[in-house]
Amino acid sequence: MSSILIQRLCIIGVGLIGGSLARALREAGVVGDVIGAGRNEQHLQQAVELGVIDRYELQLSQAVEQADMVVIAVPMLAMQTVFEQIKDHIPDECIITDVGSAKAQAVSAAEKVFGQIPENFVPGHPIAGTEKSGVAASFAELFKDRRIILTPTEQNSKAAISKVRQMWQACGAEVQEMNIQHHDEVLAATSHLPHMLAYALVDTLARMDDSQEIFSYAAGGFRDFTRIASSDPNMWHDICLANSEALLKVMHQFKDDLQLLINAIEKGDSEFLKQTFTRAKQARDTYTDKT
């Protein structure tokens, strides 16, 4: 019953996100050819074998030929190079979107390469993922009932925004729009800061003398708490530098709040401790009730 929305889809970076998008669109029956592109031929070959993409190109200039939709799903700091390589080859009517966690950086990379923000580049960010990476971890349901944030620019045509929106809706996602700066601040708080804390905690423990024994006594709560520390280090290196301004702001805020907690424990300030823990529990319980 579905009709073709995208005749030729080019996915640059066929990992967890790019691969899951291809799978979801294929399953929804809304995509014609799916061309993968990237730097690692072995991974692309694997994507073909898994049926995620129809074929692949190692040259981005060739990968984008005749595409009507290009999705850039590479680590944040590789985006500018991708724009450089596709700039002179992308068909006029082709729409470009990305899945990066830091939208100001994505737009700035495009602007640097194209001289201005391209009319057909609609920045996007699916609020979905797992701690795993690579095409083998991809699955069609990753975006089902999840939010996709688009941060359209003034240059974007309504048609371009609409097509990107339809693409994500075909994956079962709920699409919302937000301005770029607000997106970067919200994601710094809810995603980038927690990843920094999880990495920092596991690393603090890993560098202790008796770290092996310490980890052996970690229980289920620790496993959940540190799950995101198993995420791809290179991807997160890029994200924390690409969104450094908003991230540093919440990291400083957190560090100050942690100091207040330390002070309260040192002083035995029961009221402060109970208030803080209660407020946190209420906020967390309320949030999970709604999701």
Add this chain to the structure above:
Amino acid sequence: MSSILIQRLCIIGVGLIGGSLARALREAGVVGDVIGAGRNEQHLQQAVELGVIDRYELQLSQAVEQADMVVIAVPMLAMQTVFEQIKDHIPDECIITDVGSAKAQAVSAAEKVFGQIPENFVPGHPIAGTEKSGVAASFAELFKDRRIILTPTEQNSKAAISKVRQMWQACGAEVQEMNIQHHDEVLAATSHLPHMLAYALVDTLARMDDSQEIFSYAAGGFRDFTRIASSDPNMWHDICLANSEALLKVMHQFKDDLQLLINAIEKGDSEFLKQTFTRAKQARDTYTDKT
């Protein structure tokens, strides 16, 4: 095929841990009567209705009568009061154990009340739990394949240690022994510190102007990361004060490490960031492979 290990079990504090222990021992068929005790009659009544305990007493002096095993499963800072109330009523041969997260504090509370560390008090701590609390959340399998750490004192008889060990083994748990200080340091690192970070993070976000919107964009990783912030605030108030020395040490260490991460992001120190994230990912992946 099992035989009765405990004729009369008295559980003081019939919540998630106390209730799950009663359920597990009943299911294993190794316990005779189970008497619950505590301050909240409604909760105790619920425990009877759920079949977790046979009956309850509001007076601890009566609850411990004729018991051969008393398990204290109350918040850490209530332990001293419990010892005071049972001191003159506990049968001579009765064994006492507890489930508190801070063993130095538990032993110190006993010592204060009894004048010396009682021969029959074997301090213990199950490395198990969920973010839920209360008897309604209890289940017999909570301790299955989980570790129980006993921190026996020099005063303990081998027979007393052995009986507590057998009790936990009957629940399907693996019992290990550790010295008190080491237990408190290991738990500060793997459990108490993560709880402080989860509470502090959720509270930092909850106090932001647009907190409701912020939480609405939190994804699955955030849900897992903050699960432990839904834990009982009063219980954690007690734990962080009861184990403040070891906890403050790792909190300061973590804060210093977080500052190094902030510095690296500010300076764009790619090498530091990649090394830290990679080390953390490796440690976390190795730890979860083994559990």
